[in-house]
Structure formats: C-alpha cells, structure tokens
Amino acid sequence: MDLERLLTDRLAPAFATVAGGPVDPLVRRSPRADFQSDAALALARRLGRPPRDIAAEVLAHAALDDVCAMAEVSGPGFLNLTVADRTLTDLVSELARDDRLGVPPTAAPETVVVDYSGPNVAKEMHVGHLRSTVIGDAAARLLEWLGHRVVRVNHLGDWGTPFGMLIEHLVALGEAEGADEFSMGDLGSFYREARAKFDTDEAFRERSRRRVVALQGGDERTRRLWRLLVEQSERYFLAVYDLLDVTLTGDDFQGESVYHDRLGAVVDDLDRLGLLVDSDGAACVFPPGFTGRDGEPLPLIVRKRDGGYGYPATDLAALRHRIDELGATRLLYVVGLPQRQHLAMVFATAATAGWLCPPARAEHLGFGSILGADGRMLRSRTGESVKLVGLLEEAVARATELARTKNPDWDDRTTAETGRAVGIGAIKYADLATDRAQDYVLDWERMLSLDGNTAPYLQYAYSRIQSVFRRAGAAARPDAPVILTGPAERALAIELLGFAAVVAEVEWSLEFHRLAGYLHRLATSFSAFYERCPVLRAPDELRQSRLLLAELTARTLRQGLHLLGIRTVRRM
RNA sequence: GCGCCCGUAGCUCAGCGGAUAGAGCAGGGGACUUCUAAUCCCAAGGCCGCAGGUUCGAAUCCUGCCGGGCGCACCA
Numbered sequence: 001m002d003l004e005r006l007l008t009d010r011l012a013p014a015f016a017t018v019a020g021g022p023v024d025p026l027v028r029r030s031p032r033a034d035f036q037s038d039a040a041l042a043l044a045r046r047l048g049r050p051p052r053d054i055a056a057e058v059l060a061h062a063a064l065d066d067v068c069a070m071a072e073v074s075g076p077g078f079l080n081l082t083v084a085d086r087t088l089t090d091l092v093s094e095l096a097r098d099d100r101l102g103v104p105p106t107a108a109p110e111t112v113v114v115d116y117s118g119p120n121v122a123k124e125m126h127v128g129h130l131r132s133t134v135i136g137d138a139a140a141r142l143l144e145w146l147g148h149r150v151v152r153v154n155h156l157g158d159w160g161t162p163f164g165m166l167i168e169h170l171v172a173l174g175e176a177e178g179a180d181e182f183s184m185g186d187l188g189s190f191y192r193e194a195r196a197k198f199d200t201d202e203a204f205r206e207r208s209r210r211r212v213v214a215l216q217g218g219d220e221r222t223r224r225l226w227r228l229l230v231e232q233s234e235r236y237f238l239a240v241y242d243l244l245d246v247t248l249t250g251d252d253f254q255g256e257s258v259y260h261d262r263l264g265a266v267v268d269d270l271d272r273l274g275l276l277v278d279s280d281g282a283a284c285v286f287p288p289g290f291t292g293r294d295g296e297p298l299p300l301i302v303r304k305r306d307g308g309y310g311y312p313a314t315d316l317a318a319l320r321h322r323i324d325e326l327g328a329t330r331l332l333y334v335v336g337l338p339q340r341q342h343l344a345m346v347f348a349t350a351a352t353a354g355w356l357c358p359p360a361r362a363e364h365l366g367f368g369s370i371l372g373a374d375g376r377m378l379r380s381r382t383g384e385s386v387k388l389v390g391l392l393e394e395a396v397a398r399a400t401e402l403a404r405t406k407n408p409d410w411d412d413r414t415t416a417e418t419g420r421a422v423g424i425g426a427i428k429y430a431d432l433a434t435d436r437a438q439d440y441v442l443d444w445e446r447m448l449s450l451d452g453n454t455a456p457y458l459q460y461a462y463s464r465i466q467s468v469f470r471r472a473g474a475a476a477r478p479d480a481p482v483i484l485t486g487p488a489e490r491a492l493a494i495e496l497l498g499f500a501a502v503v504a505e506v507e508w509s510l511e512f513h514r515l516a517g518y519l520h521r522l523a524t525s526f527s528a529f530y531e532r533c534p535v536l537r538a539p540d541e542l543r544q545s546r547l548l549l550a551e552l553t554a555r556t557l558r559q560g561l562h563l564l565g566i567r568t569v570r571r572m
Numbered sequence: 573g574c575g576c577c578c579g580u581a582g583c584u585c586a587g588c589g590g591a592u593a594g595a596g597c598a599g600g601g602g603a604c605u606u607c608u609a610a611u612c613c614c615a616a617g618g619c620c621g622c623a624g625g626u627u628c629g630a631a632u633c634c635u636g637c638c639g640g641g642c643g644c645a646c647c648a
Contacts, residue, residue, distance in 0.1 A: 032591075041590055044628075051628085075591045076628085120648080157648065256648085282646055291574060292644050304646040311648050338643055340576055368577070369641080377641090406610060434585060437577060439641070445597090446584065450610040452596040453585080460610060468607050517586065520595085531603095531612045550607095572610070 002102055002500040003091065004028075004035070006067060007081060011037055014062035018054060019043055033070070033080035034494060040077040051077025088493045089482040095496060096478040096548055101556055102500040105147035106507070110359075113151045113322045114140045116334035117241075117248060120157035121233040121255070122166050124188040125240055126385035127378050127442075128336065131367045134431045134565065136334035137246045138512050139365065142563045146507055151326050154237075154248055155318065158230050158255030161308075164212035167225045168204060169194035175225070187236065188387070216260075230255070243392055245424055245565055259317035263309040266316045267302055273353055281305035285312075287348035290341065300345045315346045319362070320355050329359045332510070337366035337437065365510055368439035370431075378442055391442075392424065398448055399423030399456075403572070418569050422448070422456050425566040429455030432564050433516040453520045455566055458557055461523040461530075463572040465554040468535050468547075476551035480544035488529045489549065495525045496552050499560070512564060519560045526553045 004027050011025035023039055030036035040055035047054060055073040064071045070082040095102050116136020119125045136152075144150045169190070197204045214222040234253055241248045267283055270276045275285050277299070284299035292298040301310040322328045333343055343364045350356035372378040378386050400419025407415065430447040433454075434440050450456050469475065484490050495518075502518040505511075535546040558568045 026590095030591095031594095036591090038590060041629080078591065118648090160648075162647090279645080284645080290644085293573070294644095295574070296645095299645060301646050306646080308646080310646060314648085336642095337577060339648085341643060342648090344576095366577085371641095402610080406608095438585080439578075441584070443584075449597075454596090456610075457596095460608085464608060464611085471607060513586080517595090524595090527611065528613090530607080534607065536607050572608080 003083065003087075003494065003497045004501045006087075006091070007035055007037075007083075010064055010067060011039075011058065011062050011079070014058045014060075015039055015043075017061050018057045019047060027081075029498075030078075030080060032074065034083045035081040036074075037079040037081065040079065044077065055079050083494070085484050085490070088484060088490065088497070091497050092482045092493050092549070092552065093479075095552055096476075096480075096482075101552075101559055102497070103146070103503050104500075109147045109149060110329045111149045111151065111327045112143050112330040112332060113153055113326060113328040114143070114332045114334065115153045115155050115318075116140075116332075117237075117246075118155040118157065118335075119233075119237055121230050122162075122187055122194075123157075123191050123233075125237065125388040127370050127388060127391060128385060129388055130370065130391070130427075131431055131436075132334045132336070133241070133244065133246055133248075134428045135365060135367060135436065135512065136332070137248065137565050138432060138563065139332055139334065139510050140247060141565060142503070142506060142510075142512075142515075145563060146503070148330075151322075151328065152248055152252040153254045153318075153322070154252045156230075156234075156253055156255030158233075159257040159260060159314075161212055163215055163226060163229070164208035164210075165194045165198040165204070166191070166229055167211050167215065167222060168208045169197060170225055170229065172197075172204075175228075187233065230257075240389055240392075243389070243396075243424070244428075245567065247565075254318075256311075256314050259314050259321065262317040262321065263313045266313050266320070267309070270302060270316075270349075270353060275349070275353060276302070285349045285352075287345050287352065289348070290345055298341075298345070300349055312342075312346055312349075315343075316350060316353075316355070319346065319350050323355065323360050329361070331356075331360065331362040332365055333362065334365045334367075337368055340364060340366055363510075365436065367436040371439050371441045373441065373443065392427065394444075395423035395427045395448075396420050397423070398444055399426060402448065406572070414571070418572060421567040421569045422459060422572070425455035425459060425561070428564065428566055429458075429516065432512040433520075435513050436511065453516065455561070456572075458519055458523045458561060459566075459569055460572050461526050462554055462557045462561075462568045463570060464530060465526070465550045465557075466570045468550055469554075471536055472547060474547075476547040477544055478548070480548045481541065482548060483542055483545040485542065486532065488525075488532045489546075492522075492525045492529045492549055492553065495522045496549070496556060499556050503563075515560060515564065519557060522553065522556060522560075526550075526557075 007027045008025050015023035015025055023043065026038040027035050040051045040058060043054050044051040052073055055077045059071055059073060059079060067084060067087045068081050069084040072080050074080045114136050117129060117133040119129050140150050140152050198208055211222060215226055234250065238250060270285060277284050277286055279299055282301050282305045283303035284301050286297045286299055290298040300312045302313040304310055322331055335343065347356060347362045356362060370378045396419055399422040400415060403415050403418045426447045447454055448456060450460055484493060502515055506515050533546055535543060535550060538546055561568055
C-alpha cells in the first residue's frame, strides 16, 4: 500500500460525509508537512461554506489517528498531514516483504499493441529512430510488468516503390557482391547509390518500375531478392537493438508488406460504407475537420491514381489487424509529432468505419526532435541525419573513457561493460527524462554527468549501495525492524513508499519523465541518507534497519531503471 | 492561410487550478584520518513571452497577440 493511497482512503469517506457525495481528497506531497489535501478549497463554492470550516469538519470525521502524527487545517483550508513514524516503518516493512515493491499487477489486464522503432529496410537507422525505439520499449516493459499482454510491433518500412530501385541495384552489383556490400553494415551508401542511379539513369529507372510490378505480382526471383534485402536489414537492426538494450526481437518485425494482401479489403469496405470519394482518380476518405493549405478538406488517400495503395491503406489495415486479430484494446503509436495530423486522420477514419470503437482506442505517443548543441535539428556535418550507431558508439566510448580514468585498476572487460551500461543508459535516460513533446538538446557533458538528473547519477547511487553490501558481507534481512532516527531516513522512507503511485500514473499517461523524476528524487534522498546515516558503523539494530532501507532503495532504483530499459552496475 | 508543439533562474528542464513557483548545471561559500568526494551541505539567482478575461485563487483554464519549431493530396 503506498502512502498516498492510504491517506486518500482515510480522507475520502470524511469528505464524502461532509460534501454529501464522493470527493477526491487531492492528496499530494507538501513542503509544509509530509502530505497535504487540497480538496476543501475546491469544495467551498459548491457547499457555500468557508473552506477552513470544511477542512475542520473533514478532520473531525477522518480516521487518521492511527496513521498520522499530526493533521491540521492550515492557511486558507489545506489539510496538512504528518505521517506517524510507526506508519512509515510498518509500510516499509511491508514493502520489504514484497518482491513487486508495492506495485500490484493490474486488475484489468488488456492487450496492448506498441508500434515502435519502425526503421526502413535498406536504410541506416538514424537519430530519428532513437526516441521511438527508446520510448516504445519503455512502454512495452512497463505495461508488461504490470501484467498487460503486450504485443510489440516493429512496423518496418519494407514495401513500396523504393524497392524497385533497391532490387535493381542489387541485381546490377551481382547478387553475391551486392549482398556482401549490403551486409557490411553500410546501408546508407547502398541506398544512396541506388538513388543516384535512379535519379540519373533513365533505363535504370524504367527497370526499377518494372521491378516494383514484379515484386507486387509475386515474381519468384524478385521476391527472393527482396527477402534478401529484408533479412540483411533485420539482422542489422537486431544488432542495433542489442547494443541499445531494447527488447525487440526478430519475432516483432511486422513490416508493411504483412498487410499487402489486406489493402484491397480496406478499400472495398470503405467503399461499401460509402466513405470513399473519387478525387482526381484517387480513392480518398475525407474525415471531417481536416483542411489543407488551400482551405479545402484534406483527403486520406487510400488508393492512388495509379492504382497503388497509399500508406493510409496500410495504416488502416494494420489497425484492423491489431484490433480484430490480435485482440488489442489499446493501440500505441510511438511516432514523431510531425505525423500527428496523419495519425489523427487515420484514427478518425477508422472510428467512422466502425473499426476503432470502445473499448479499443488508439493513442499517439508523439515526441519532439533531438537537437544539436546549436539548438537546431541534429545533423551531421554534411547535413545528413546522424547515424544511430555512431551516436551510440560515441556514448559508449565517452562513458568507457570516464570509467577508465576513474578506475584505472579495472580489467578491460569490466571497464567495457560499465562503459556500455553507463553510456547507453545515459543516452536513453536523457531521452526519457524530459517531457516527450519537448525537443531536447543532445549534450554529452550533461547526460554523462554524475550530477543532476542523469542515468549515471542514479547508477552511481545504486553502485554505492552495492558497495555497502559487499562490505557488509551479508544481505539485508527483510524482517529487520525499521528504525527512523532522523529526517534523512524519514525522507528516504517516504520516497520509497511513493514508487507504486508513480508507476500507476505512468501506466496510463506513459509520461516516463515522471518515473525518471521520481527515481532522481529517490536517489537524491538516498545520497543525503548515505551522507548522514552511517550504515556499517551503526549499532546492530540500526545497522539492520539501514541495510534494509539501502536494499529497498537499490531494488527500487533497479526496477525503475529496468522499466526505462536502463541497466544498473555493481561498481562505477 | 490553417493546424500542431514549444516559450518558466545565465543554461537544461520540472511544475499544468491552490499556500512564499521547484530541481540540476554553471558561478559563490563550505565538508574527505569516516560505508565510492563521480558525493554531500549552505547561500545567491524568477514582471512563469506579452495583453486581456474567467476564478475566492492563474505559470497552470479561455481569447488575442509576439517569438521559435514542425506539419498541411498520391513519399512513409
């Protein structure tokens, strides 16, 4: 049971009595006490009474004696609550016995599809894929831990007109050599070469067009070459996911090609529903409320004038597949903010068609861009998008260098492992620690710093605890009585008891910066505790209590970071 | 032109209806015969873009404006 919940449960009946109906007591942390309830203020108008009177009456009705050391009306009508130490120690003891750290599995499990990462076959992954991959993976981890059935979908760009030129380029290079060059991990140059030929060579362009037709028509050799490109790319992506420490596997690839033979049905069904409009030869849906540059209604083009299907058709087919066949009720799209309008149109169309209806709902987890030090979109010197692996390798290299200089006595393997955990952790944490919608500046110095709201700071706190346990030579006893001797221990206990509330909040908001912020507060509380409350030198009972607090902190940091996809290290 | 996102301390960001607006960094001052000082503590730092409005109460909600970014028919 987390503290906020406990206090809410105690106050709610009292508020209900006073207000004559259910009221959320609005319990939150307070700078003037442990917690405060703000609900009396909001009630004042409705009840036509002074808020202080309401608060006082609530206090008289609330059963708080056994959980609060002090509860008083303050200011214009706040209820300030100071939790009894006994309550804290009881709840901490309860936490210590719970391997889920107070977070219950969800009471209402559902099937959630998380659509994330989605790189393009035969193209390099770039920084643009980082956020989708990192945020989506955190969502998948967290929802899964809470007991939901999570289906990871990696909506690969593996279909469409570019594959004509890519396959032709492969043919031109010779299958063997082409595949060789392709698998070298330099996807970018393969694509650029193909593109260059396509742009300059008329004959090549024509062959590419025919190749697209052959691909869609199911020509055997073309299909085989296409598979080759897809498989090589998938292998490459999996290597990146491995480096990034992302839970996506080969089973999660569900490229656009998967929906290829369902596109006709999408168009037919939309037509049958009378939603299709012919516009310049293209089959379009005009969801209401969307207008274009010229002020005219904006179409969702499901079938192009040339008879090919547009990506909206694929998106609609995928959405139906997720709801009808995968049984999803929550559809998450971890896609950049620029695609907001497109997705809104797809969702609107699906809703109108009756494909997307409660309890199923779709959410766009949009995110901002990654900016360079100059405050502009991150680009390489040549103006191209920055390779994701390059970014990751730099993070690892920088962190490894830091680990080496701080611990010159370490062997290479330990140094490398630590550098990787810290470097990758830093880059992922930097992404998750600010509000998704914000653009953020990629700043190596800041994100690798041991100070501030960074992964290394949290990892460092964790590793210090491990160090204490190494010296203690024993694990904490979960049944050890908890003793709170001062404000630092008290503050730490309160933070520990707040994990469940944060996780519950993030379950629906998927705002991971709230979890990150919590972990940072926890680590900060621990550091203060560590400074003022010696563990190993304390007398036995106190030592046991402090070991328990340290152990709980470690478990919470580890679990919280794990949900964000970030590793902890034993030493730093 | 329309739409979306963002303007909070010098910098990077929290807070999104409640009390004196919070962190971290940088800059200033302290703390290592003591479990990792890669840490901790203290002080300083703000017309919350601007102007109206709603409210007992607005950084938070509404309207308008200003500034920055991004979208807006056959590429995904």
